[in-house]
Amino acid sequence: MRTALVLGTGLIGTSAALALSARGVRVHLSDRDAGRVRTAASLGAGTESEPGEPVDLAIVAVPPAHIPATVADVQRRELARGVIDVGSVKGRPRRELTELGGELASYLGSHPMSGREQSGPLAATANLFEGRPWVLTPTPATDTEVLNLALELIALCGAVPVVMDADAHDRAVALVSHTPQLLSSLVAARLEEADETAVRLCGQGIRDVTRIAGSDPAMWVDILSANPGPVADVLAGVANDLEGAVRALRSLDSADEDKRSAGAAGIQELLRRGNAGRTRVPGKHGQAPAVYETVMVLISDSPGELARIFADAGSAGVNIEDVRIEHATGQQAGYVQLMVEPGAVRVLEGALRERGWALRQQ
Ligand SMILES: NC(=O)c1ccc[n+]([C@@H]2O[C@H](COP(=O)([O-])OP(=O)(O)OC[C@H]3O[C@@H](n4cnc5c(N)ncnc54)[C@H](O)[C@@H]3O)[C@@H](O)[C@H]2O)c1
Numbered sequence: 001m002r003t004a005l006v007l008g009t010g011l012i013g014t015s016a017a018l019a020l021s022a023r024g025v026r027v028h029l030s031d032r033d034a035g036r037v038r039t040a041a042s043l044g045a046g047t048e049s050e051p052g053e054p055v056d057l058a059i060v061a062v063p064p065a066h067i068p069a070t071v072a073d074v075q076r077r078e079l080a081r082g083v084i085d086v087g088s089v090k091g092r093p094r095r096e097l098t099e100l101g102g103e104l105a106s107y108l109g110s111h112p113m114s115g116r117e118q119s120g121p122l123a124a125t126a127n128l129f130e131g132r133p134w135v136l137t138p139t140p141a142t143d144t145e146v147l148n149l150a151l152e153l154i155a156l157c158g159a160v161p162v163v164m165d166a167d168a169h170d171r172a173v174a175l176v177s178h179t180p181q182l183l184s185s186l187v188a189a190r191l192e193e194a195d196e197t198a199v200r201l202c203g204q205g206i207r208d209v210t211r212i213a214g215s216d217p218a219m220w221v222d223i224l225s226a227n228p229g230p231v232a233d234v235l236a237g238v239a240n241d242l243e244g245a246v247r248a249l250r251s252l253d254s255a256d257e258d259k260r261s262a263g264a265a266g267i268q269e270l271l272r273r274g275n276a277g278r279t280r281v282p283g284k285h286g287q288a289p290a291v292y293e294t295v296m297v298l299i300s301d302s303p304g305e306l307a308r309i310f311a312d313a314g315s316a317g318v319n320i321e322d323v324r325i326e327h328a329t330g331q332q333a334g335y336v337q338l339m340v341e342p343g344a345v346r347v348l349e350g351a352l353r354e355r356g357w358a359l360r361q362q
């Protein structure tokens, strides 16, 4: 691929453009908001100039409701040899494209399974898609050339291609992405009117559960409007489990010992199922989840602390597999959790203590 056109220079479009530009592809940027194009260009994502001739691949990265019309427009104006979109829902936008008179040979629906709760070009990073699944939904009508261009894009972004039927994709993301978004928002919504004395106690658990509740509501109304049935089906199952959980908790509150033990069994079964489901979540790079151990290190909230800790771990020959930061309420300090292979824990702890870091015992 020599040239590309990114339409929609928000989080996803700019991230793809940054990755392509870094690998030598000439990327043209376009957005209905000229300021966003300027910002993306200033980050090094590509050029604001319009392509003088059809590009190899157009990448449509606008909200789902705008995808069919944008793809049809690229095709009508012959802006590219092939066009893909990166929207979070695949079935309905493709049906709408056909209704608009778009053609399915030069179009391929795709979905990178990677993102953030922040929008816009300033949230973009060139490595956003590295090691992540990137779904392709070809049909018998799809040109091989477009499929190959899409595979090249995915390789240039360091992602892993996964081929799926569009409707099967939509049912899958209802389970692993769209329902989790709603549940995160539901938990966070309980805090809106909560007493300040309760909110002050927020720890890492609620931060983990509510990160994606910070996502853009307009974008998610769009996503859920394109996939309402499958999400409602998953959510109905969750509602059933929630009713069971409430019943079990009420039983735990009872004076009757039999009811209490039935309640405990109900809750235990729910938590067991949660443990079992959690073990099925793939780890880094889509592999089976690895079992890492955590080393907790106290850091002050000042520039360069994290870089220093990574450098110290690196010089001890320890690979940090994952990292999280736990901020301490009202203090200019927090704990950084370094996830490492079990065999590396003692080496890392010894090296960090030697260099003056304070560790928290687990
Ligand atoms: N955010 C995520 O985590 C994520 C992950 C994977 C895929 N996606 C999908 O990627 C797409 C983009 O999402 P995002 O998170 O980058 O959103 P974003 O809000 O950061 O960017 C969307 C951009 O599209 C522009 N835009 C809107 N309508 C347009 C139109 N008609 N023509 C031209 N530009 C238009 C907006 O000005 C904005 O800059 C969506 O379809 C979304 O479903 C999002």
Ligand SMILES: O=C(O)C(=O)C[C@]1(C(=O)O)C=C[C@@H](O)C=C1
Binding pocket: 087, 088, 112, 113, 114, 115, 116, 117, 176, 177, 178, 212
């Ligand atoms: O990590 C996040 O912030 C995301 O919400 C990313 C996420 C997801 O659910 O995994 C959200 C929607 C996209 O369509 C793809 C990815």
